[in-house]
Amino acid sequence: MPTQSELIYCYDGSFDGLLCCVFESYENKEIPIDILLPEASHAMLFATKSIPTDAQKAKRVLDSIPKKMGAAALNFVQHAFLTCLLQKELYILLFLRLGFRHGQSVMNMLTDDIVSTLFKAVKHLEQESHLLKGFLRFSIINKVLVGEIEPKNYVLPLLVQHFCERYPEERFLIHDKTHGMGLVYQPYQSAVIPIGALELPEVDEEEQHFRELWQLFYDTIAIQGRYNPECRMSHMPKRYWAYMTEFARTTQKNITRKLSSSSVNLLSTPVPEKLRSPNQT
Amino acid sequence: MDVFDKLKILTDAAKYDVACTSSGVNKKASAGGIGNAAACGICHSFSADGRCISLLKVLMTNVCAYDCQYCVNRLSNDTPRAFFTPRELAELTMNFYRRNYIEGLFLSSGVLKNPDYTCEQMIEALRILREEYRFSGYIHAKAIPGADSLLLARLGMLADRMSVNIELPSQNSLQLLAPDKSKHSILTPMGYIQNRIQENSRDLVKYRHTPKFVPAGQSTQMIIGATPESDYQILNLTEGLYQKYKLKRVFFSAYIPVAENSLLPTIDSKPPLWREHRLYQADWLLRFYGFAANELLDQQHQSFNPYLDPKCNWALNHMDFFPVDVNRAPYRDLLRVPGIGVTSAKRILTARRTTTLYFNGLKSLGVVLKRAQYFVTCSGKTAPDIKLTPNTMVRSLLSDKTRELYHLGFSSPTEQLSLFEQPSLLSSPQEDLRKCLPNLS
Numbered sequence: 001m002p003t004q005s006e007l008i009y010c011y012d013g014s015f016d017g018l019l020c021c022v023f024e025s026y027e028n029k030e031i032p033i034d035i036l037l038p039e040a041s042h043a044m045l046f047a048t049k050s051i052p053t054d055a056q057k058a059k060r061v062l063d064s065i066p067k068k069m070g071a072a073a074l075n076f077v078q079h080a081f082l083t084c085l086l087q088k089e090l091y092i093l094l095f096l097r098l099g100f101r102h103g104q105s106v107m108n109m110l111t112d113d114i115v116s117t118l119f120k121a122v123k124h125l126e127q128e129s130h131l132l133k134g135f136l137r138f139s140i141i142n143k144v145l146v147g148e149i150e151p152k153n154y155v156l157p158l159l160v161q162h163f164c165e166r167y168p169e170e171r172f173l174i175h176d177k178t179h180g181m182g183l184v185y186q187p188y189q190s191a192v193i194p195i196g197a198l199e200l201p202e203v204d205e206e207e208q209h210f211r212e213l214w215q216l217f218y219d220t221i222a223i224q225g226r227y228n229p230e231c232r233m234s235h236m237p238k239r240y241w242a243y244m245t246e247f248a249r250t251t252q253k254n255i256t257r258k259l260s261s262s263s264v265n266l267l268s269t270p271v272p273e274k275l276r277s278p279n280q281t
Numbered sequence: 282m283d284v285f286d287k288l289k290i291l292t293d294a295a296k297y298d299v300a301c302t303s304s305g306v307n308k309k310a311s312a313g314g315i316g317n318a319a320a321c322g323i324c325h326s327f328s329a330d331g332r333c334i335s336l337l338k339v340l341m342t343n344v345c346a347y348d349c350q351y352c353v354n355r356l357s358n359d360t361p362r363a364f365f366t367p368r369e370l371a372e373l374t375m376n377f378y379r380r381n382y383i384e385g386l387f388l389s390s391g392v393l394k395n396p397d398y399t400c401e402q403m404i405e406a407l408r409i410l411r412e413e414y415r416f417s418g419y420i421h422a423k424a425i426p427g428a429d430s431l432l433l434a435r436l437g438m439l440a441d442r443m444s445v446n447i448e449l450p451s452q453n454s455l456q457l458l459a460p461d462k463s464k465h466s467i468l469t470p471m472g473y474i475q476n477r478i479q480e481n482s483r484d485l486v487k488y489r490h491t492p493k494f495v496p497a498g499q500s501t502q503m504i505i506g507a508t509p510e511s512d513y514q515i516l517n518l519t520e521g522l523y524q525k526y527k528l529k530r531v532f533f534s535a536y537i538p539v540a541e542n543s544l545l546p547t548i549d550s551k552p553p554l555w556r557e558h559r560l561y562q563a564d565w566l567l568r569f570y571g572f573a574a575n576e577l578l579d580q581q582h583q584s585f586n587p588y589l590d591p592k593c594n595w596a597l598n599h600m601d602f603f604p605v606d607v608n609r610a611p612y613r614d615l616l617r618v619p620g621i622g623v624t625s626a627k628r629i630l631t632a633r634r635t636t637t638l639y640f641n642g643l644k645s646l647g648v649v650l651k652r653a654q655y656f657v658t659c660s661g662k663t664a665p666d667i668k669l670t671p672n673t674m675v676r677s678l679l680s681d682k683t684r685e686l687y688h689l690g691f692s693s694p695t696e697q698l699s700l701f702e703q704p705s706l707l708s709s710p711q712e713d714l715r716k717c718l719p720n721l722s
Contacts, residue, residue, distance in 0.1 A: 102635075110632040111642035134325040134335075138380045145379065165309035165317045170379070210376050213288060217377075220292040221338060222328035225537045225552055231331025235324070245382065246326060 008048045009035040011089070015081050016058035018089055022096050023057040024049075031097070035089035061096075069099035069106050076107065076122060082154040085121035092118070129158040135236065137245045138172065139200070140207050145172035146200060148243050156183050156192050164190050211245050218246040282363060284373070290363040294343035294354050295389055297539075298446075298502065299532040303335040303384035303419040305497030306441050314415030316378065316385070318441065323384050336387035336421060337377055341365055341402050345391030349448070349459040351507050353539045354391045364393065367406035375414050385419030385441075386410070396427035400436060407439035419497075426466045430473055434494075437477060442497040442529070445471045447522075450515050454508035457544055474499050475526050498529035505560060506553035507536035507545055511583035513574075516563055520574040523567065533560045559585040566592055569623050570616045593619045593678040596656060597671075603656040604663065607638050619678060620653030640664050651677050 009024065009032040011017035021035050033046065065074045080092050094114045099106040109115045128151055136159075138145035145167065149155075156176050163172065164185055174183040175198050182195035203211075241247045304322030324333040340354075342364030348356040365373075370388070377383045388406065393399045403422060410416040422440035424433055437443055445467055449455045452464045474495060481494035501522060505515065519531045535552035538545065563585065566572040570592070577591045578584070586594045596603065596619050605614050607629055615626040628646040632638060639659045644650055654664035655674050667673075676684075 105635045108631045108635045110628050111636060111638065111645055113645075116645040130321075130323070133319075134323040134381075134384070136381050140380065145381075147381065162317070162319075167315060167379070168310045169313060169315060210380065213285065213373070214377060214380070214382050216285060216288055217292050217337070218326065218328065218334070220289055221296050221334060222330045222332075223296055223537060224330075226330035226332075226535075226554065228331040229329060232327045232329060235331065235333070236327040244326065245380070 005030045005032065006046050007032050008046050009089075010038050010048050010050045011035055012053050013037050014053060015078065016055065016062075017051065017053040018081065018092060019058040019061040020053050021051050021089070022061050022093055023054075024051050025093060025097070026100075032090070032093070034087060035093060065096065065099070068103060070104045073099055073104075073107055076118075079122045079125060079158075080118050082157060083121040083125045084152045084154075085117070085124075088118075088121065091121075125153040125155065126158070128153050129155040131236075131240065132159065133162050135240045135244060136174065137243060139203055139211075141201060141203065143171070145170055146175070147173070148175045148177060148198075150177045150239070150243065152178070154179050154181075156181055159183060160190055160192070211248075214245055215249065284369065287363045287365060287369075288339070288373070290361050291339045291341075291343055291365060294360075294391070295338045295340045295387075297353065297534060297537070298338060298387070298389060298423075299332075299534045300421065300444060300500055300502060300530065301333050301335045301338060301387060302500075302530065303421075305529055306419070308417055310417045311415060314417055315375075316416045316418030318384070318417070318419045325381070325383055335384045336419065337374055337383045337385070338387040338389075339365070339370070341370070341388060341390035341399065341406065342393045343391045344393045346395070347392055347459070347461040349462065350540065350542050350544060351448075351458055351504060351536065355540075358540065365406070367402060367409055370406045371409040371414065374410060375416065378416070378418055383418075385421070387421040387423075389423035390425065392425060392427075396425045397429050397432060400425050400428040400432040404432065404435050404439065407436070411439050421497075424470045424474065426462060426470060428470070430470075433470055433473060434477060437474060437495045438492055440495060442500060443474055443495050444500045444502070445474070447501050447503040447518075447531075449508050450503050450505075450510040450518050451508065454510065458508065471499065471501065471526050478527070498527070500528055500530040500532065502532035502534055504536050505533050505557050512556070512560065512563075512585050513578040513580070513583040515560060516567075516574045516578055519560075519564060520567055531564060533557050533564070555587060556585070559587075559591060563591045571613050588683045589675075589678055590680070592617075593652070597674070597678070604658045605656060606658045606661065607643065608633055608660050618653050618656045620649035620651065620656070622647075 007030060009021045011021050018035065021032070025031055032049075036048075038050070062074075065077065077092055077096065080088060080095070085091060091114055095106070095118055098109070098112070098114060102109065106115065110119060132149055132151060132155055136147045136149055138147045140146075154176070156174065156179075159174060160183060163174065163183070167185070169187055171186045172184075175195055176182065180194055180196055181192055182198075183190065183192050185191075302322050303318065305320060306318050307320045309317040322335060324335050326334040328334055342362070343354045343360070344362045344364060345352075345354045345356055352358075353360065370386075374383075374386045378385070386407075388403055390399050390403055393402070403425075407420060407422065410420070419442075420440045421442045421444065422436050424436065424443050424445045426445065433443075447467055448462065449458060455462055455464060455467075477494050478498065481491065484491040485493070503515070503518075515533075522528050522531055535554050535557040536546065537552045538548045538550055541548050563572075563574075563577050566577065567574065572592075572595070577595060585591055589597070596617065602614075602617065605618055607615070612626055612630060615621050615629055616623070621629070625647040629638065629643075629648070632642065632646055636642070637660055638646075639662075640650065640654070643653070643657075643659070650664070654667055655669060655677065657664075663669075
């Protein structure tokens with residue numbers, strides 16, 4: 001059993017890159033104390049080791065995961081990589097090392113610190129993506145549905161299937177402001193692509209009309225005699241409110257928004273072939 | 282009258298309906314259509330009273346030919362009336378749905394002209410949604426008691442879930458407060474829907490493409506605290522409905538006074554929210570924890586303990602059942618332990634396949650040790666440093682909110698033990714109830 005060395009792995013931030021770290025860890029019989037992105041690792045006192053991403057090495061590790069510990073473990077690790085867990089890379093490496101030793105039963109070792117930390121992080125990711133399926137609001141701008149979110153976890157890959165099955169004939173864009181990414185869809189093809197800043201134009205009369213109707217409905221449906229703001233807050237934390245139509249009463253009209261040329265292009269260009277997600281082809 | 286006024290009036294009239302769930306069915310949009318549904322249900326917002334908003338919950342019309350005393354829409358109430366045309370309603374639903382405000386539509390209605398006419402209007406609205414907009418989202422339709430069974434059948438083919446409200450938990454109360462409704466007129470459509478669901482599931486085995494009838498099942502709701510039925514009666518009725526009519530859900534709604542009437546609680550009485558809460562807790566125990574109604578309450582104990590949830594209450598009165606060993610006990614026994622829920626019980630089963638569980642491990646599985654430690658052992662060992670005295674146990678089982686109530690009610694330490702003597706404790710909620718109902722007791 002290799003001991004933990006005072007060494008930091010430095011990887012390119014991709015899932016393949018992380019798998020190469022796993023490969024390296026086995027090849028050199030060492031366990032890093034952390035796995036960081038190049039920018040983050042400069043300031044550290046410990047020696048860093050740059051791990052180049054090698055597609056072949058990554059594939060070897062990737063193929064071995066379902067063989068050694070089952071397809072569920074691979075799916076779990078892929079989800080774990082999307083979470084906002086601090087040191088998720090290190091936890092994933094340690095989890096995979098556990099898995100290569102114990103096989104399928106690693107998914108049952110819920111009392112193990114590494115496994116339970118990762119399970120909690122994945123649960124957080126799934127919870128957040130589930131909530132956003134409901135709390136996300138679209139505005140209809142130039143016949144395109146546009147929605148903005150600011151999630152803690154990288155939830156977009158988990159939203160693809162739901163929204164594509166929901167609005168198959170629409171064009172839509174979901175902008176993840178935290179990660180600078182966007183899910184774009186036009187009939188029968190979707191892609192997740194990087195989107196920096198996105199300025200939205202002022203909404204038209206029809207859009208404003210339905211926003212106000214929704215706000216009216218929201219206010220009316222509550223029963224005064226049962227007023228319970230704590231209960232509302234525990235089900236729907238305030239950090240989601242910023243992008244929800246029912247709470248955006250005054251700000252919309254005051255802010256002048258312009259449709260930047262880049263965002264117009266974004267909404268009208270066909271999705272490049274290679275960016276299509278596998279479940280849409 | 283513009284659409285804003287209509288929406289306001291018809292939402293206001295619909296808000297006392299509890300069900301807003303969009304669960305029970307998985308589907309995705311058909312080609313050229315719009316809308317999907319997830320079996321787990323999706324909440325789109327929460328209103329200021331903390332209730333989930335999943336569906337556009339409106340009435341087709343709040344004009345009503347009936348005069349049920351507990352209802353805001355009763356004939357004799359002086360209130361503004363409105364109605365949606367089927368097309369208006371369908372358009373509003375689609376516009377909300379496209380913007381992801383809602384999961385679908387919850388359509389109920391007052392009785393306009395007669396039950397059949399009302400039902401036809403609702404069918405037309407759903408037909409526009411399903412056939413013209415090719416909408417596959419969730420639709421919950423209320424069956425109008427007294428409508429023709431052919432109309433109910435048509436409504437059921439368009440909706441995902443249907444419900445017939447029991448409204449009041451006994452025939453006597455119905456007679457008194459809802460003279461136009463009877464046990465018969467409520468249970469007949471409920472039984473009809475159940476039969477059709479069963480028939481349909483048999484057909485689906487034979488022919489895969491048989492159109493689905495109410496695929497998400499049916500539910501009902503009843504009003505709590507408007508009439509003198511005890512928790513025991515209500516819970517038994519609930520259990521009977523689950524068993525006999527295979528309902529997916531029974532909802533409870535604390536009565537909020539809407540009218541001054543000598544037969545009803547006074548207009549300034551508070552809705553019995555705690556009672557409603559306890560009933561929901563018991564409902565969960567019936568559906569997911571394998572409890573029977575007569576285990577939780579019986580002839581001698583007709584009301585829930587106001588300080589303890591029904592499961593803790595059961596545990597304290599059945600100490601001979603415990604301790605349960607987490608490494609050996611079957612799933613159904615684990616579920617009986619306060620502090621262990623469905624999720625943590627399943628995790629225990631998973632985790633103990635590879636390892637022996639100890640108390641620190643239980644914590645990472647999500648078990649609430651503060652409660653559970655008195656009722657479990659880990660391979661024969663009890664939790665370190667626990668005092669198995671009734672007093673410490675009760676303290677740990679009280680929630681933060683009830684602890685305050687509890688200390689207000691019983692100040693001296695000797696009296697605290699009286700929690701085990703059920704009858705003395707249980708007198709208080711019944712007194713509350715009697716205060717609510719001066720003319721019925």
